[in-house]
Amino acid sequence: MVVRASNTSLGNVKNYHHMPQLKLTYFDHTGRAEPSRLIMAAASIPFEDERLTHEQFAALKPPLPLGQVPVLQVDGKTYSQSIAISRWVVPLGPVVVDTINDAVNAIVEVHWTEKDEAKKAEKNKKLTGETLPRIYGALDKLVRGTFVTGEALSFADTHVFDHFDSLVAYCVPDLKLHAYPKLAALIQGVKAHPKLASYLAARKKSDHGTTAMKAIPFELVPIFPIKGQSRTPEFLRMNPNGQIPVLQDGDFTLSEGNAILTYLAMKHDWTDLYPSDIKARAKVDECLHWHHTHTRLATTRVMTPVLRKVVGKASAQELAFAATKHKTMGKLLPIMETYLHDHAFLAQSSHYTLADIMCYCELDQIESLGVIDFSAFPNTTRWLRQMKSVPCHDEAHEALFAFMKRFNILPVPLEHR
Missing domain, CATH: 1.20.1050.10 (Glutathione S-transferase Yfyf (Class Pi); Chain A, domain 2)
Known part of the structure; x- marks a missing residue:
C-alpha cells in the first residue's frame, strides 16, 4: 500500500471562471461516494447529493457507465468509478493522494x-x-x-x-x-x-441492516397492547392472534417477527443478512427457530416481568418469572457461549445476520439495563459489544429508551434486579 500526498490542501481552493454544476449519485448511505462528499463539503464546493433507493437504482442502472454507482455528472457529462470521481474533484479542492x-x-x-x-x-x-x-x-x-x-x-x-x-x-x-x-x-x-x-x-446514519439499516422507507405505527390496541376489530383483521409486529406491504399482510425479517430479506435481496447459499441460510433459519424457545424468554420471562414489577403492574405469574430470572438465563447463556465459541456471530458466521439481529434484541435490553450480569459469559459479552456497533443501532433504540425514561425505569433499580 502506498499513500502519496501533495503539499496542497482543501484550504487552497482555486477560483474558477465557471464553477461546474455537479451532481453526485449514490445510495442513501455512506459507502464509496462518501470520500467525495467529504471533500466537497470541506472545500465548500456546491453539489447536488442525489441518493437512490435500491428500486430507483434498478431503474437507473441500464444507461449508467459500467452499470454502477457512484457517478458524478459535471455539467451533464457523466463520470463513473469512485476513485476516478474523487480524483476529478481534486483540482476543485485541490488535493492529490492515493487511497488505502x-x-x-x-x-x-x-x-x-x-x-x-x-x-x-x-x-x-x-x-x-x-x-x-x-x-x-x-x-x-x-x-x-x-x-x-x-x-x-x-x-x-x-x-x-x-x-x-x-x-x-x-x-x-x-x-x-x-x-x-x-x-x-x-x-x-x-x-x-x-x-x-x-x-x-x-449526515444520515444508515448503512447495513434491516429497514432503517438498509434505508428502506417505512411507516412505524405504534401499537400499545396494554391499552387494548392490538385487540381492536381493525387490528384483529390484520392479525387474528392480536400480537405485534405486523407488516403491511401494499395489499400483503404478514405477522411474526422472524417471518417479517426473512420476507424483507428475500424481497430486497439482503444476502449479507440472509445468505443465498442454502447451507448458510439453513444455519440462520436454525437460529431463528431456536430463538422462539430460548432467547425470546429473555423478554417474556425476564425483561417484561421485571419492568412490570418496577411499575407495580406484574401479575402473580410475572412475579414468579421475575423471581426465577437467573434460572432462566442460566439455561440460555451457556448455550449462547457454545454457539459463539468459534465464531464471531451466530449461525457460524463471520458477520452478523438476521439471526444475530433477532437474538440481540432480546438480550441487549436486559444487559444494558443491568437486569442480568453477563460477566461470566465472555463470548456473549463480546458479541453484545460487537452488535452495539452495527449501523443504526442507537436510532433503533431511541423509542425504547424514551419509553423507559418516561417511567423512570432506566436503569432498573438494584432492588428489582
Missing part, C-alpha cells in the same frame, strides 16, 4: 467475496491478525501531523476517515485504534474540522 485500497480490498475479499463460511472464518483471522495491522501500521507512520500532509486537511484524510468510520466500523468492530495513535488523532481531527463537523452531524 489494499485494506478495502482485503476486507471485501473476506466479508463479501468469499462465500464458504469455513474459509471466511480462517481468512478473517489472518485479516485481523496480520493483514490489517500491517497496512494500518504503515499508514500510521505516514501521518505527518494532525492530518496526513501536516496541519491541513487533504484528500488523503477524507479517505482514511471514511474507511474507518464506515467499512471498518461495520466489518472489524473490535479494532483497537489506540495501536495506531496518529490515525486515531487524524479521525478525531476530521470530526472536529469546522467545515465537516456540521456535515457529519447532519
Whole structure:
C-alpha cells in the first residue's frame, strides 16, 4: 500500500471562471461516494447529493457507465468509478493522494467475496491478525501531523476517515485504534474540522441492516397492547392472534417477527443478512427457530416481568418469572457461549445476520439495563459489544429508551434486579 500526498490542501481552493454544476449519485448511505462528499463539503464546493433507493437504482442502472454507482455528472457529462470521481474533484479542492485500497480490498475479499463460511472464518483471522495491522501500521507512520500532509486537511484524510468510520466500523468492530495513535488523532481531527463537523452531524446514519439499516422507507405505527390496541376489530383483521409486529406491504399482510425479517430479506435481496447459499441460510433459519424457545424468554420471562414489577403492574405469574430470572438465563447463556465459541456471530458466521439481529434484541435490553450480569459469559459479552456497533443501532433504540425514561425505569433499580 502506498499513500502519496501533495503539499496542497482543501484550504487552497482555486477560483474558477465557471464553477461546474455537479451532481453526485449514490445510495442513501455512506459507502464509496462518501470520500467525495467529504471533500466537497470541506472545500465548500456546491453539489447536488442525489441518493437512490435500491428500486430507483434498478431503474437507473441500464444507461449508467459500467452499470454502477457512484457517478458524478459535471455539467451533464457523466463520470463513473469512485476513485476516478474523487480524483476529478481534486483540482476543485485541490488535493492529490492515493487511497488505502489494499485494506478495502482485503476486507471485501473476506466479508463479501468469499462465500464458504469455513474459509471466511480462517481468512478473517489472518485479516485481523496480520493483514490489517500491517497496512494500518504503515499508514500510521505516514501521518505527518494532525492530518496526513501536516496541519491541513487533504484528500488523503477524507479517505482514511471514511474507511474507518464506515467499512471498518461495520466489518472489524473490535479494532483497537489506540495501536495506531496518529490515525486515531487524524479521525478525531476530521470530526472536529469546522467545515465537516456540521456535515457529519447532519449526515444520515444508515448503512447495513434491516429497514432503517438498509434505508428502506417505512411507516412505524405504534401499537400499545396494554391499552387494548392490538385487540381492536381493525387490528384483529390484520392479525387474528392480536400480537405485534405486523407488516403491511401494499395489499400483503404478514405477522411474526422472524417471518417479517426473512420476507424483507428475500424481497430486497439482503444476502449479507440472509445468505443465498442454502447451507448458510439453513444455519440462520436454525437460529431463528431456536430463538422462539430460548432467547425470546429473555423478554417474556425476564425483561417484561421485571419492568412490570418496577411499575407495580406484574401479575402473580410475572412475579414468579421475575423471581426465577437467573434460572432462566442460566439455561440460555451457556448455550449462547457454545454457539459463539468459534465464531464471531451466530449461525457460524463471520458477520452478523438476521439471526444475530433477532437474538440481540432480546438480550441487549436486559444487559444494558443491568437486569442480568453477563460477566461470566465472555463470548456473549463480546458479541453484545460487537452488535452495539452495527449501523443504526442507537436510532433503533431511541423509542425504547424514551419509553423507559418516561417511567423512570432506566436503569432498573438494584432492588428489582
